[in-house]
Amino acid sequence: MSTVHLWTDEEVATNARVSAVFDDIRATRQSDFVNNFWRALANQPDILERTWQNVKSVMAPGALDPLVKELIYIAVSTTNGCSYCVHSHTAAARAKGLTDPQHGELLAVIGMASQTNALVTAMQLEPDPAFLMT
Amino acid sequence: MSTVHLWTDEEVATNARVSAVFDDIRATRQSDFVNNFWRALANQPDILERTWQNVKSVMAPGALDPLVKELIYIAVSTTNGCSYCVHSHTAAARAKGLTDPQHGELLAVIGMASQTNALVTAMQLEPDPAFLMT
């Protein structure tokens, strides 16, 4: 149960700004399915428009591959403990070609990083001078 | 200032188990430089051996590219707020060829994921049925 209302397609159709974003989501993703994140943001057209524009721009192909971007998204979402986000971006990564062995290695790196992060913090290490930009 | 002692090369030389790990770190990385993380773990040869074996195995080339693994490591370390780890793995990623445009996109994805994670949690969204494995 969410803390905000989730807009149905009928409600979306009544608001021009929200409709425009939903149309662009469907066109960009070449799919009719619009997930609940956008249906929740629809309550605030400003945030909806800004978030969609930013997500669309940030996740587009660029210097990094779209699948790599999804792996980074999963890593952040896992560390933040965002259940919805882990589910949605794991599904997105699979849709972009993530294989089981790649998923296994992603989990291994996330787990290893979490462990060494904790060890470093418990030992309160300061960066080696060699790591600092010159 | 750390909460544990950092071993010098002289101290490492006095302990066969610690020396063996340091030798393997140097051989694997083809560099004489051993950073403070390992000098701190040297206090506990068990953890040192286990951690090095695991890191060596997890970060090796596999289904994912070593540079991609570093990006995932940076994403986790940033979200956990581990300063040492962000520094060390950003340096490692640059050594493996990370370009400035790639770094910029990495930052953009980490920032976007952090934002949408927070929005999702504040709205308490439950995964869309379409995201769940079948």
Add this chain to the structure above:
Amino acid sequence: MSTVHLWTDEEVATNARVSAVFDDIRATRQSDFVNNFWRALANQPDILERTWQNVKSVMAPGALDPLVKELIYIAVSTTNGCSYCVHSHTAAARAKGLTDPQHGELLAVIGMASQTNALVTAMQLEPDPAFLMT
């Protein structure tokens, strides 16, 4: 399913210390409803008494408005990923007059702060001297 037992009103009635806290919760909030947080803490009367006294004192009107305090509470609970707390304090904020536009702006600020926090940490920025107290 919780890791501790949740006390029913019948069980509360059997313990004088727990009853006294529940009576004060009902009197302070002018409502018969006592939520599960207090029913769970009832297992440890010491923690129950201390936590209720502290919450009552901290959330009372003062230099900050009670609604503003709820917004701060939601911000912390969201960042900590505490689902129960986001639900309970969003409900509390609505009961204290939170409007939909205010909720939308709260979400926007939480999202923006989460994003810039991550960017700052990934870039390992040190405070500008101008920010430090003089």
Add this chain to the structure above:
Amino acid sequence: MSTVHLWTDEEVATNARVSAVFDDIRATRQSDFVNNFWRALANQPDILERTWQNVKSVMAPGALDPLVKELIYIAVSTTNGCSYCVHSHTAAARAKGLTDPQHGELLAVIGMASQTNALVTAMQLEPDPAFLMT
């Protein structure tokens, strides 16, 4: 020491897109001082422009008071453990009129929320039905 270069005013002057953002920051804040966050983002004009537009829009007066928005920002930054962000937004809040008693109450609410978040998570409480939106 940051993981990216911080742009000086001289370097900013050489890039039209970066200059435009810095000019708008100075005009909006009516101050010549531009803090390191923007000097770091200058390496990626896309992120710089998008982040400044979003921050400017989100932090502007609206349904919530600008000072209240800073308090929410501090709450998120504290929970995320972002040292730079706590410093910069505490300074910003003071510049917008934050008094010492208000700061004290902000700390008290952040501390209390952090404590009850942890208690709730350790006890794995599920939201009371009364909290769920109807």
Add this chain to the structure above:
Amino acid sequence: MSTVHLWTDEEVATNARVSAVFDDIRATRQSDFVNNFWRALANQPDILERTWQNVKSVMAPGALDPLVKELIYIAVSTTNGCSYCVHSHTAAARAKGLTDPQHGELLAVIGMASQTNALVTAMQLEPDPAFLMT
């Protein structure tokens, strides 16, 4: 609903490496019950073997009592907001003799630490020189 398949006993029986780990889990714990964490890791025999070896070694009796190790595990899992982990390690602690008064004190310490952590971060305190190792 998890993002990976959970192996049934029938599936486990078809894979020698996975079977060997499951046999050792059952022998070590002197119980037929193998929880879902291991059934999920079974998808990646490398991670399964490494994680079980490490958990078995780390959680064994040593300089710290096994029950104390479970309390530390619960503290970390609570702070990370890992629901599954709080449930599984609270159950494990009870199986190792955790009493209700001990559980109550564990909760009190976790709550207090979470509160003072937040206060310290909001006030940006630097370690007293007396705390630093000499």
Add this chain to the structure above:
Amino acid sequence: MSTVHLWTDEEVATNARVSAVFDDIRATRQSDFVNNFWRALANQPDILERTWQNVKSVMAPGALDPLVKELIYIAVSTTNGCSYCVHSHTAAARAKGLTDPQHGELLAVIGMASQTNALVTAMQLEPDPAFLMT
């Protein structure tokens, strides 16, 4: 550099409420040294009194040993990434008898828990029915 003023002994002497708390800290700990956490809280006598009373009560011997309580405190502080708190409670644990092998095992458990927490979250496991209280 902190975001609040740290009270000197001379300033403490001018405020009866603050003085009373500092006297009790010194008497309880049988040491003249009062660390910066209390000097920072002195700005808000209400929070100072409440926090000291709570810490004194929670950390006292009870169903759990004072050293075990410090280990739990370190585990939470590490996971929250609170540098000051890791330093101060590691120093407190050493003063209460923490040995190097115990510290090593504490680190190992914190690291292992952090790793498995992340794996569980990335795989989105739901608690086994056997873990739920009956």
